[in-house]
Amino acid sequence: MTAAPPGDRAGGIGAGPPERTAVAAGASTPPAPRTVARRLLRSPTFLVGAAVLVFWIVCAIFGYSIAPYSPTAISYSLHAVNAAPSAAHWFGTDPDGRDVLSRVLVGSRAILQVTPLATLLGTAAGTVLGLVMGYFGGLVDLVLGRLVDAVLALPLVIVAFLLIVALGASTLTLIVVIGAVFTPHIGRTVRSAVLGERELEYVATARLRGERAPYIMFVEILPNVLAPILVEFGVRLGYAVFTVATLSYLGFGIQPPTPDWGVDISANYIGLSSGYWWETLFPALAIASLVVSINLVSDAVEKVLAG
Amino acid sequence: MASYLVKRLGLAVVTLVLLSMIIFLAGQVLPGDPGRAVLGNFASAQSVRVFDHRIGYDRPFVTQYWSWVSGIVRGNFGISYQYNSPVAPMIFSGLWNSLKLALLALCIIVPLSIGAGVLAALNVGRPLDRIISILGLSGSTVPEFVSGIFVIVIFAVVFKLLPPTADSGAGAGFFTQLDHLVLPAIPLVVEFFGYISRITRATTVEALDSDYVRTAVLKGLRRRTVIRRHVLRNSLLPAITVIASQTGYLIGGLVVIETLFQYPGIGDLIYNAAKNKDFPMLEAGVLAIGVIYLLATLAADLASSLLNPRVRIDATR
Numbered sequence: 001m002t003a004a005p006p007g008d009r010a011g012g013i014g015a016g017p018p019e020r021t022a023v024a025a026g027a028s029t030p031p032a033p034r035t036v037a038r039r040l041l042r043s044p045t046f047l048v049g050a051a052v053l054v055f056w057i058v059c060a061i062f063g064y065s066i067a068p069y070s071p072t073a074i075s076y077s078l079h080a081v082n083a084a085p086s087a088a089h090w091f092g093t094d095p096d097g098r099d100v101l102s103r104v105l106v107g108s109r110a111i112l113q114v115t116p117l118a119t120l121l122g123t124a125a126g127t128v129l130g131l132v133m134g135y136f137g138g139l140v141d142l143v144l145g146r147l148v149d150a151v152l153a154l155p156l157v158i159v160a161f162l163l164i165v166a167l168g169a170s171t172l173t174l175i176v177v178i179g180a181v182f183t184p185h186i187g188r189t190v191r192s193a194v195l196g197e198r199e200l201e202y203v204a205t206a207r208l209r210g211e212r213a214p215y216i217m218f219v220e221i222l223p224n225v226l227a228p229i230l231v232e233f234g235v236r237l238g239y240a241v242f243t244v245a246t247l248s249y250l251g252f253g254i255q256p257p258t259p260d261w262g263v264d265i266s267a268n269y270i271g272l273s274s275g276y277w278w279e280t281l282f283p284a285l286a287i288a289s290l291v292v293s294i295n296l297v298s299d300a301v302e303k304v305l306a307g
Numbered sequence: 308m309a310s311y312l313v314k315r316l317g318l319a320v321v322t323l324v325l326l327s328m329i330i331f332l333a334g335q336v337l338p339g340d341p342g343r344a345v346l347g348n349f350a351s352a353q354s355v356r357v358f359d360h361r362i363g364y365d366r367p368f369v370t371q372y373w374s375w376v377s378g379i380v381r382g383n384f385g386i387s388y389q390y391n392s393p394v395a396p397m398i399f400s401g402l403w404n405s406l407k408l409a410l411l412a413l414c415i416i417v418p419l420s421i422g423a424g425v426l427a428a429l430n431v432g433r434p435l436d437r438i439i440s441i442l443g444l445s446g447s448t449v450p451e452f453v454s455g456i457f458v459i460v461i462f463a464v465v466f467k468l469l470p471p472t473a474d475s476g477a478g479a480g481f482f483t484q485l486d487h488l489v490l491p492a493i494p495l496v497v498e499f500f501g502y503i504s505r506i507t508r509a510t511t512v513e514a515l516d517s518d519y520v521r522t523a524v525l526k527g528l529r530r531r532t533v534i535r536r537h538v539l540r541n542s543l544l545p546a547i548t549v550i551a552s553q554t555g556y557l558i559g560g561l562v563v564i565e566t567l568f569q570y571p572g573i574g575d576l577i578y579n580a581a582k583n584k585d586f587p588m589l590e591a592g593v594l595a596i597g598v599i600y601l602l603a604t605l606a607a608d609l610a611s612s613l614l615n616p617r618v619r620i621d622a623t624r
Contacts (some may be wrong), residue, residue: 094617150325165581284456292445
């Protein structure tokens, strides 16, 4: 695992959050796609992560057909409410008599719709920001750099939280806000990758040819910084799941009645003091397994791309 | 050194001003009409107008921002919509409670993750190294409320060892408070273990690779002496400055933990302010977290420049 050398923080754009950044992956030329695929298939980290991730994707698509019961059917009969795990209900039932296993299986859908879209949006915007900052440098870099710093001065969840409270919670707001708070983070990574490319000869050649700045940025430089952007996308996807789950738990993310793990945890949390642990533990395990699987996959990809 | 200090402080002030603008924009401007947002859809147009006038929303944006900022500089953070009383004392008591929790968490995080990082570095490439790195990676990516649920289920529900809520009531003694704060501290430890152990591992590996360690080994020093005197001394300083820069994030993680464990800290305050659309409280709370983060980063940068002259020279260039 590559950690940024501690010395590079003070002179750069400010200290980062407790996160991995993808700068290191851009240091060397990435190996050919077929080599990448072969090495990934030999990495146990990747295989375990991919298996769990694929499981949740299948659940997101076919969850309603796989689920043994209807995840939304409410029943208040005495034996149906808060029932402990049994042969009929493997994960027990919740305070509304709904089958927890069914809700866990279906609960992956909303979060797996929101997070890739938000990450894609943030990666696209961050790439543009990073290219502009890195390529132009000087005053542009200084001014945008201060703005990036100001946003990075707050924990990601809090920025997202503040914006969603201000704008009102909805799925679209969630996607846009998470995309927006990721933009400076990704911009910073892309910027440092672009700084390394800017001084290379092919950029100078393009400039002497009389190419315009957008052409040089998007056609000449962009293909050469794709590896760190790809790695950053994977890392961010993990954080998007982290953030969406947290916001949903706080009541500012995915909104009920859409089945969601974070929402279920906050709704059933009160039952913990009565000993109904299955209502919160299984959704919590689901979130943990999804986040960890995404990070195992992106960690393996990062290692393989770095060579 | 002086010019580095001035430059670093100047940048921090600029960042702080920008931060305050972003927060103000998010709190005052984005919600549209705060009177409507606070009073709800059923309030009459008249009462919304009265509310907006009382908080000064009908004045120009720059005037509003100026009166907000100049109030903060004089210690007046505004009046809470929920409690109808000044925000500042509540923010400070919340910060104090959060500080206790954060300190306890740091007391566990620092020795644990530095120890694990050094252990991983001494076993580079072996299974132990891989296990520590996977554990750290998993821990730091699982949301705090999820690991919080795990510890509550294990320690409070199944084994009934510790209380599931963090608030020990007014006037509780030191050990009662400690008892209540141990469970909430664990998710924070899990969150930060990965990052700090990774940094420690990286700096230790670097130190182990260095010429002076090779020299120390070759001149016949015992392995334990080499590690203690030559490796650790050089690898721990950068790790410590990194820890300082993470303090702000520790405070950020508190929002979720304090809600989960019902602890009256700054995070709980922000969460309740957001739920009740109490914008003055929300803005002051978020600003307070931003300021703490900036101070922590500043302290970390100054510490690393004091310890390492190369950083200082590089930054003033």
